[in-house]
Amino acid sequence: MTLRRWMWIFVAIALGSFALAGAGRWLLQWPDETIGLWVGIGAGYLLGAGLFLLMPRWWRQHCDDMYAQPAGRRYIRALWPIMIGYSLTLFASIWFIKRGVESVPLRALVAVLPAIPLALMMGAALRYLREVDELQRRIETEAIGIASLLTSLLYFGAGLLQKAKVFEVDAGVAMIWVFPLLAAIYGIAKMRLTKRYL
Amino acid sequence: MNNRLRELREAQGWSQGELAERLEVSRQTINALETGKYDPSLPLAFRIARLFHSRIEDLFLPDDA
Numbered sequence: 042m043t044l045r046r047w048m049w050i051f052v053a054i055a056l057g058s059f060a061l062a063g064a065g066r067w068l069l070q071w072p073d074e075t076i077g078l079w080v081g082i083g084a085g086y087l088l089g090a091g092l093f094l095l096m097p098r099w100w101r102q103h104c105d106d107m108y109a110q111p112a113g114r115r116y117i118r119a120l121w122p123i124m125i126g127y128s129l130t131l132f133a134s135i136w137f138i139k140r141g142v143e144s145v146p147l148r149a150l151v152a153v154l155p156a157i158p159l160a161l162m163m164g165a166a167l168r169y170l171r172e173v174d175e176l177q178r179r180i181e182t183e184a185i186g187i188a189s190l191l192t193s194l195l196y197f198g199a200g201l202l203q204k205a206k207v208f209e210v211d212a213g214v215a216m217i218w219v220f221p222l223l224a225a226i227y228g229i230a231k232m233r234l235t236k237r238y239l
Numbered sequence: 240m241n242n243r244l245r246e247l248r249e250a251q252g253w254s255q256g257e258l259a260e261r262l263e264v265s266r267q268t269i270n271a272l273e274t275g276k277y278d279p280s281l282p283l284a285f286r287i288a289r290l291f292h293s294r295i296e297d298l299f300l301p302d303d304a
Binding site for chain 2: 103106107110174175176177179235237238239
C-alpha cells in the first residue's frame, strides 16, 4: 500500500469521526465529553494526513518501495490489528481510571493495558528488522541506536535540571513521553540515514 | 569499494528493480551498491557473483586497485 493511499484512509477516518461527532451532537444528544473525544480523534487523523503531505517526495517514494517488499507488507499487516487494539485499550483504560477503580492491583492492570499492544508492536518491529534487506537493517539499527542514545542523554540532562530545581515535570508525564520521544528521534534519524544511501 | 554491478546489470538489460527482485533486496540497496555508497555483506556478494556467473573479486574492486 502506498503512502498516498494511507493518507486517504486517514482522511476518511477523520471525516467519519467528524460525522459521528455531528450525529452525536444534533441527532443523538451525546454528552459534550463524548463529542469532544470524536472531534479529537478526527482532528488527530486529519493532522496525520497533513503530515503525509509534508513528507518530501523522495521519502514517500522510499517508503512505498520498502512497504512493497515482503517484509514491509508483513509488518504493515501485523501493525493494523495492533494499532486498533492499542486505540481500544487506551480508550478503555482512560475511561475506567477516570471513573475510579478501588482495588490497587486491578487499577494497575487497567492502567497498563495499552502497554500490551505496544509490546506486540515492538515484537512486530523486531521481526521486521530481522526480515528486511541488509541495507535497510543497517539504517534501522543505526536509527534505533541514535534514538536510544539521544533520548537517554536528553532524559539524563532533564533529570539533572529537575534535581537542580530549574523546572519540575510530573514523573508520570515524563515517563510516558520516553517512547514518543524515542520514536520521533528514530524517525528523523531514519530519514537522514536513508538520504545518505540515495 | 568499486564494483562493476551497473555495467553487468545493463549488459543483461535489467532495471534496478528487476535486479533487486532477483537478489531479494530493495531497489535502494541496488542503487547504493552501484553508486559505491554501500558495500554488501559476504552472503549478498556471493549471491551477486553467482547471478552474474562471476567471482567476487571480478565484481568488487578495492579502492586502491
